[in-house]
Amino acid sequence: MRRVVITGMGIYSCIGKNLDEVKEALYNGKSGIGIDPIRKDMGYFSSLTGILERPDLKKLLDRRKRHCLPEQGEYAYMATVEAFKNAGIDEAFLEKNDVGILYGNDSSTSPVINAVDIIREKKNTALVGSASIFQSMNSTVTMNLSVIFKLRGINFTIAGACASGSHAIGIGYLLIKLGYQDCILCGGAQEVNPYAVGSFDGLSAFSTQEEDPRKASKPFDKKRDGLVPSGGGASLVLESYESAIKRGAPILAEVTGYGFSSNGDHISVPNVDGPRKSLQNAIKDAGISLEEIKYINAHATSTPVGDLNEAKAISEVFNGYKPYVTSTKSMTGHEMWMAGASEVIYSTLMMNNNFIAPNLNFEEPDEASSLLNIPAQRVDIEFDAFLSNSFGFGGTNSTLIVRKIKA
Template sequence: MEQRRVVITGMGIYSCIGTSLTEVKDSLYKGTSGIQFDPERKAAGFRSALTGMVPTPDLKPFLNRRQRISIGEETEYAYMATREALENAQIEEGFFDEHEVGILYGNDSVSKAIIEATDLLREKKDTALIGSGAIFKSMNSTVTMNLSTIYRLRGVNMTISAACASGSHSIGMGYLLIKSGLQDRIICGGAQEINMYAMASFDGLGVFASRESEPEKASRPFDAGRDGLVPSGGGATLILESYESAVKRGAPIIAEVMGYGFSSNGGHISTPNKEGPATAMQRALSDANVEASAIEYINAHATSTPVGDANEAKAIHEIFGGKPPVSSTKSMTGHECWMAGASEVIYSILMMQNDFIAPNINFENPDEDSKKLNIVSSTLNKKFELFLSNSFGFGGTNSALILKKFNN
């Protein structure tokens, strides 16, 4: 079977460092942090009250009441990101009536909607009071079921649940479906709710950063003084399309997906190793048919945890050595969890479009592993055309994507 080229024709982002591509690009260039202290979490008993703050979108101008009652927080973010991505891709609503479009979106939990419904049942002892929209808010597939209905999508329709690699795997799976000729266009991405209910059990693990007096300095991937991640969220959407489809409709082509690699660690449920990430990166290189030396930038998964960052640094060094510039945008955004794999591809494309590499802020003192890498600690004005983005998650799931600047 002939393998088709897969391109990106649209992007949209709704995050703690901006709610549009323009805002996010500026934040990336300036090294602006989106991390804040949340008094509500501290009052609720959180060990760490730090979070990436994302504004609540107003959907009334865009969706009717019936549509809004089945939409939860993560879908609100995903919808806003998808609106921008479709506009970016020059796709109007009438397009969906004439063409088959699919959706693959990363989401691996829904907390607030489930808790609210359960609390209501416990208080009122009457399921009828829960409301007709609650079930559609509380299912793991809430994002894809709502967006596919709003946009009348008739292609593939699935949620990718793979912990913090969900958003990345959604792009990878979309790439494979289009590459093999099974779909022409797929809306891909990832979303994550930021409310405290979504993060309470995470906080209970004791893996969150403790530097509450300096929120902007708390997320410090690869730095020797890192002591945990900062939770965050939002929505990120990319429009994947076959090259033939994009050319036929005269779409703007932003980038090309070149390779996708995946693996499972097959070990501890929460502690990552070196071998799994290295396998995913090597597979991405093989799929893209490029040498490791060709990669000009690596957006690392690095979440600011002691063990995770160290193992990723070891894996990167094993395959790439110390040459390519490396940074973790989580230093600014915190860990956007199910969204991160998609948002970090967007962040990297924005850098590639605008000839700079965003800094790994708060990188002040390297440890024995990170000192072997070329960590970018302040904004680097540099042209590049080929990058790799890593995403890893609980359960040992790993994803690596390689994208390039589009050239005919």
């Protein structure tokens, strides 16, 4: 079994367009949540969202490649450029090595709607355009990035709801650990346009506390009333330890555990048993003691039932030991298909810079969160290992354990 390390990271999110900006936002507890007035015009109950500017790719990609990318593909491209640069991977390396790609993505709504609108209005499918199909498939990110970067290894999309990005890292970790690949680009991407989340709004899943958008996402707080949708792109270069050492790559952290489970229960309401099993499986795989895990990046999306049951699962698994627990979604909102990947990046940045970002807006615990150690202010602390949870509709659960590299 080979060791699996992270040699590159890249991020494009509502709290920063690169690693430096994101690190500063995390350190200072800066929220990226705001108001999208278009959503009210469309009949949304909540106009809260992560505020994210789309990148200008005209000087970076030719017209054909730009037109095949959907919104979330643009974010993923920007994150990948940074991740490969961060890892010291150039075109020559990609030409000579079978680098793979596993990306989490579970929708590409806007291109589908745009195509259907054209067909209904014009009664002519040819007017949809040749790039539409490459934007609208769920595999859009992996198919586009594999062509842009000339990737020749494993190539498919993980569609696991809000655990997609985490599962992408987990599957990449397993493939490298078992010797099937030396290097895989893993990540997650999420579109931010209102079309993508209309059904969520219709289910009353979103917070409606719009008076101060920065205070709307309040994971674990007793007065939470729903999540805030967000998105972007997050890319990580996973590599075998031997490959990283051989080429003198920077090693940012080591992935040591991957746990997963399925609730086998309600399609949208999480339970305690599934998440608990996911945590236990990751801890077993990592061969780590509970006391070594100093920080948990919780899935906690700011929903009443979800946060409650995750807090119960964490409390039961850690059985009296209280590591710091926060949800970076208090700053970013719920980045959905991207979240499992971005939150590993957020946590790695914190681990490598000796701090834990605050769980914003945590003022009063409920019966379950009162059992956890949740800091509402930044904690300046050195720690060597963290656990990251990601759960999704259909009861899919993923837990990752990452630690500083040890010889």
